[in-house]
Amino acid sequence: MKKMLFIFCCNLAVQLNAQILTPDAFISQVRSFHPIAKQADIKVDKANAALLSAKGGFDPTIEMEASRKTFDGKNYYFYTNPEFKVPTKLGGLDIKAGLEDNGGLFLNNQVTRGQSSYLGLEMPLLKGLLIDQRRANLQQATLFTKQSEQDRLKMQNDLLYDAYNAYWQWAGSYKLYSIYKQFLQVSLDRFRLVKLAYQNGDRALIDTIEALTQVQQFQMLQADAKVKLTAAQLELANFLWNENDAAYLLNEKFVPDTVQFQMYLTVDKPDDIINRANLENPSLRSLAFELDALEVERKLKLQSLLPSLNIKANILNRGYNVLKDFGGAFLQNNYVWGVQFKIPIFLREGQGSYKQAKLKIAETNYELNLKQWATANKIRNYYAESLLLKEQIAAAQQAYNGFTALLKAESLRFQNGESSLFLLNTRENKVIETAEKLIQLRAKYLKATYGISWAAGVIR
Structure with a gap:
């Protein structure tokens, strides 16, 4: 265990020399430079341009004949x-x-x-x-600028949710790789000691095979973890853009914030989140502005009956x-x-146009009601999932602590010649298995917790 403590301290020193890319810094960069974020801004600019065009219907004119x-x-x-x-x-x-x-x-x-x-x-x-066509165009263009702002927030909400998921997946992959790397080094040192003991006649040949098998198993696990870490880094690179609109790969000196990876997030009660979503969710607000624009269209079509x-x-x-x-x-x-x-x-054209406008309003109202109910259920689902995962994490953490204590005791017994290498390896494998499960649960918990904010449409 002293050897494991020494390796942990060495790994900590390496991390201290590395540069931590915090989630806040990463998200700030995504919000500022990612193409989707800039496309969302362009959507607002286009709506403002359409509004300027609609205002042109009231420009004074000079004619000459x-x-x-x-x-x-x-x-x-x-x-x-x-x-x-x-x-x-x-x-x-x-x-x-x-x-x-x-x-x-x-x-x-x-x-x-x-x-x-x-x-x-x-x-x-x-x-x-x-109301006439000019005034209707202006009113609708004004509403569409407000709707475009909500569409921008929706695009940003979706983008940042995906970015957060990519970041925490990277953090989990990095932590898992670090654990395998740590235990691989411990198993290599143990193999050298067992081999030396065998050469001195203090250990049987089967013990060297047992120690070597453990080394080989950890090498395979570390290689698999490295593949997953590389994949996570490349997934993260999809969100990395600079001020010159150029994408780039993450420098190897950067590591994720594994401390925040293990922390719990503060979440409001579901009813409070649902109430906030009804007021702020950009998808719902966008539909509300669309309804207002359709109401302007209905008033215009009503004029066609006159x-x-x-x-x-x-x-x-x-x-x-x-x-x-x-x-x-x-x-x-x-x-x-x-x-x-x-x-x-017969007023058939006016009647048909007016009826179409009313049907569009009814159709959009149904869509809005459906969207509100689906949003509320998504919030409830992610909230329940996050609570369940917190309980699973607590149970897994207790199991990890217990298996770690058993490994420590078994290691002392092995050093005193009171245990076998097989039992020590079994304890070690159980610790790693639980650690891997714990990392997976934390990644799922973070995804579910951010999913609550995403469903509410309030990730900013």
Whole structure:
């Protein structure tokens, strides 16, 4: 046992010289540089770009229409009509102002000759009064930006859960390899001592074979553990990216934090976690924003059941000052107005569109309810699994402590010549078997515990 203590101290010194990659440092790097994390940010940027495009529906516009006809030396007509138009969010109202300069021998009688100006409005009175396509696009684009933020959090939640699992799998593989390495060294030293004792006539030949077999068994176990450790390191490398968007392999000087690997995590009660998930889970919130966007679509489709009744009116004036001599008499004599009315006879298009919008809302509500229930059950399942694994870990830890004590006693008996190498190897194998089981249980426990936060959608 003194030899084992010496080897443990040597391994500890090696680890102290190594550089520990903590889970917090690893996750911080994944959050900052992993391509999926950056894709999630792009998703938000795209939604913001769509919102900017939707706002463009309310951009003021300047239009210019000009034409002229001259034939056979005659000036038939000329038109010069610039117009400034301001769309508003108030009831679909558009405000417009313009100038006109018209003339020619054959000018249309409906067109004002010479220089004139106008100021007016266009506005729907039925269909399009409460909401129209421009306002619907803007409202939906605003909701989609909020939804994209939830989609970003969902992608990050999934990414970090996978990253945590890869890290703890690496930590477990590293710890298991370290145990095999430690016991292999002990068995090699024991084999040399037994072989020396056989050469001096103090041990039988069968003891050297027994010691050698133990060495060979540990060599196979260590080789298998090395393969698993390498695989875990490569799996971890899937999450390793730098600020230059380049992936890289983990330097061999880095080792995992095996101290945190053996610690328990603090977990809230399932009902508290479920309540938090209902408020913060990005998948649920994304569906809620989708429902809001569908409600905007329903309101827009409801407008399609109404007839179109649009009004437009302008005040007119000679010259380019439209408000010159503005007053009651002016308003009675200088205006143009018009009304446009349209209604489909059967309203089948409007009825079908409105029904489709309502069915989409119902469909999404069912999806949301199903998602909420599935999320709650996942949280309960991971919570129950984590509690069960904690009990198994406690039992395995007690068994490990017991087998370690038995190994220590058997080693003393073997040194005093009161035990056989077979019994010592049996005790040693039992310790290693229990240690391997304990590592597996801890890895499962960490996966289940992080699974609670993942199911709730709160891994940040």
